[in-house]
Amino acid sequence: xxxxxxxxxxxxxxxxxxxxxxxxxxxxxxxxxxxxxxxxxxxxxxxxxxxxxxxxxxxxxxxxxxxxxxxxxxxxxxxxxxxxxxxxxxxxxxxxxxxxxxxxxxxxxxxxxxxxxxxxxxxxxxxxxxxxxxxxxxxxxxxxxxxxxxxxxxxxxxxxxxxxxxxxxxxxxxxxxxxxxxxxxxxxxxxxx
Ligand SMILES: Cc1cc2nc3c(=O)[nH]c(=O)nc-3n(C[C@H](O)[C@H](O)[C@H](O)COP(=O)(O)O)c2cc1C
Numbered sequence: 001x002x003x004x005x006x007x008x009x010x011x012x013x014x015x016x017x018x019x020x021x022x023x024x025x026x027x028x029x030x031x032x033x034x035x036x037x038x039x040x041x042x043x044x045x046x047x048x049x050x051x052x053x054x055x056x057x058x059x060x061x062x063x064x065x066x067x068x069x070x071x072x073x074x075x076x077x078x079x080x081x082x083x084x085x086x087x088x089x090x091x092x093x094x095x096x097x098x099x100x101x102x103x104x105x106x107x108x109x110x111x112x113x114x115x116x117x118x119x120x121x122x123x124x125x126x127x128x129x130x131x132x133x134x135x136x137x138x139x140x141x142x143x144x145x146x147x148x149x150x151x152x153x154x155x156x157x158x159x160x161x162x163x164x165x166x167x168x169x170x171x172x173x174x175x176x177x178x179x180x181x182x183x184x185x186x187x188x189x190x191x192x193x
Contacts, residue, residue, distance in 0.1 A: 020076070039090055
């Protein structure tokens with residue numbers, strides 16, 4: 001486990017939906033019974049304001065899903081442009097067949113002392129710890145998982161005072177947006193109306 005990253009700053013829960021509003025690709029992480037894992041997910045979304053909730057689709061073939069179901073917790077975090085290859089790699093390899101996939105692909109984990117049940121991935125722009133709201137029908141029929149956001153943080157160089165600062169922050173803190181076939185877009189310029 002690694003130390004808390006620099007610039008790791010709490011985000012008020014009533015602003016946490018803004019971390020996902022721009023549609024970033026996320027990394028889903030979880031741990032259970034001594035096993036930690038993380039996978040990429042394009043299908044993650046804000047669901048509600050108060051208490052804040054999120055959805056994420058976790059295919060039955062993923063090892064991460066089993067850890068979410070076992071522990072009742074998961075984290076969503078937003079990888080940055082320098083993490084594109086890592087994001088593709090941990091979204092291609094499965095811990096079911098490659099148990100050391102995180103080490104192989106250079107994923108560094110840390111935890112916030114208040115939320116030791118949620119492994120977090122270093123290098124991301126923002127992190128949300130979510131407590132699973134069990135909905136067995138949705139999970140089985142649609143692979144759809146709902147979580148209540150119980151803690152959130154962002155790198156304060158790129159998200160401050162409830163707003164993303166992509167226009168002025170270092171370019172390497174831009175978030176990734178997945179298309180297909182290993183192609184991502186980095187978040188672009190803001191358009192304010
Ligand atoms: C960019 C990207 C986005 C992905 N989005 C999702 C997703 O939303 N839901 C999902 O179940 N799998 C998604 N995947 C596939 C999983 O990340 C992949 O099955 C992964 O190997 C599962 O790892 P695990 O078995 O170690 O948990 C995505 C893969 C990539 C590369």
